Amino acid sequence: MWLRYGIDIENKLVEVEDVASGKTNLRCPYCGGELVAKKGKVKQHHFSHSGETCNIVVKREQREVPHLPLYDAFNIYLTGKQLEQLKKLWHRCKSDNGGIDRLEVIPAFTQENLLELRQTINLGTGRKTYHFTALGLIPVGALPLTSFNPLHESLIEQKLTQLEAAIFTNSGSVLPQKELRVRLTDLRIYCAQMRKILLASLYYLKVQADGKILYKIGITTRTMSKRIAEINRDLRSHYQTVEVEVLNIWAHRGNVEKYFKYRYCDFNHPIGTLTEYFKFAEPQAVERDLHQMEAKVLSPVEQDILEGKQDLSLAALLADSQVAAGDIRVSDRMEAELKQAFLSKPSSQQVITALHQGCSLRDSAAMASVSVEVARKVLAVIQA
Known part of the structure; x- marks a missing residue:
């Protein structure tokens, strides 16, 4: 139920939200099987296989799924x-x-x-x-947005480094071809999700509808004028008079919307099927929570992901004849290229610098804001 991306005929990732419900012309990025888009009202929208579901999808533990941490689920693995x-x-x-x-x-x-x-x-x-x-x-909805963002960004980056390191064995060698394809696909799907939230702008609106004051949170990749026109059309089927005021817009902050909804769920005010509206007793406190957020400054890694460079690179790797043909292991040339790319990443460079300064593996990991496991992979790749 976690698969939200399929591959089209041009080898591009397509999200389930961008296709109609039912049979599609997309294929599973892991096994190549035909996919069906499931868009019910209870379960999250996802792809299922038209035939037997591949083991890579069906047997995944929740922690191993390449999803953004704390993006659309905030229970942190608690029952x-x-x-x-x-x-x-x-x-x-x-x-x-x-x-x-x-x-x-x-x-x-x-x-x-x-x-x-x-x-x-x-x-x-x-x-x-x-x-x-x-x-x-976070699970109790008590972390302010200004504190949520840096923590969330750190967790997203940490998982990215874990997925990048996952293409190597503990001894520093590149994984055998079959496992390598899975890990590269994981990384590609994860980067697509990062790109989605970086592309989106978060907006916060004040809505006056038939004398009632409501507030709306949302994200968009379009101009606000087009989005507001759409919002007006939606609301006029419920109210006679509607006025919409844009209170603020935050570029590249698509990560915030769902946590905002979770944090303020007690004030949610559904209008028919519209779920992004809220009625606050103290709207000034909510506005402060939002307005105290710092503007998003993209890192070089995020900039590459936003521009699609990372996806092009991963798509090319997955299409490479060595990786696609089923060789037991990649060539020495490709192994060297993958290692060089991994070691040249900013987080890997920070680990290497710390190790050269005589820091322990744990301290090096902390200085680079990566897990000890990732730092250990960096050291293993250097020594391999």
């Missing part, structure tokens, strides 16, 4: 019961500003870095207490 327990802890901590005793902390909360132990002592128990981390505030 429904665990999430409710976390929310109860938050509401209690928010009301009394106290810490959380270790007896109330289940392993999932610390394993996912949602709670951390601090030096604060509970006077009643004499024990140190746990407190919410910035990451832990």
Whole structure:
């Protein structure tokens, strides 16, 4: 149910949102099987195979799926019961500003870095207490947008580096052809999702409809004049008089919309099938939350992804006769090129610099804002 991209006849990725429901002329980017677009009202839109689903899709663990972290799901792998327990802890901590005793902390909360132990002592128990981390505030919708963005960007970049490193074995060699195709396809799908949110602008509108004041959040890749004309058409089927005022627009901030909806879900005001409208008791506080966000400055890596350079490179690799033909391993030339490309990435260069300065693997990873696993792959590729 997680596959949201297919391949067209020109070997271009096509998202499920861009095709009609039902049978398509697209193929699975992993196995080449024919795809059917599923667009129900309950489950997320996705592609399924018209025949038997390939193992690469059906057997994927949730953590292995090449999806943007914290983009359209904010439970951070917690079960429904665990999430409710976390929310109860938050509401209690928010009301009394106290810490959380270790007896109330289940392993999932610390394993996912949602709670951390601090030096604060509970006077009643004499024990140190746990407190919410910035990451832990996301499932309970309590992290301000100005803090959400840098954290989200960091997580997106970390997963990108993990996918880039995944084409190598632990010894630093390029994976065998069959596994390499899967990892390159993962990376291509992930970069397509990054490009989608970077292409989009976030907008925030004030809507006056028959004397009622509402607010709308949304994203668009078109001009605001075209989007507002469309919004007016939608609303006039529900209201007599409609006035729309643009309060702000943020370029390249397509990542924010769904977290905003999650954070302010209690104020959601559906209008028929329109779900992006809100009615706030204190709209000024919401506007401050939005207006305090810093403008998005694209990194060189993001710029390449936005311009489609990364996709062209990955598409060319996947179409290469060595990778496509089923060779057991790629040539020495291609292996050298893949290694050079990996080691020249900014994050890899930061790891290499830190290692040359005598830093440990863990410290080098921290300095480069990558996982220890990625830093270990960088070292392995250097030594291979």
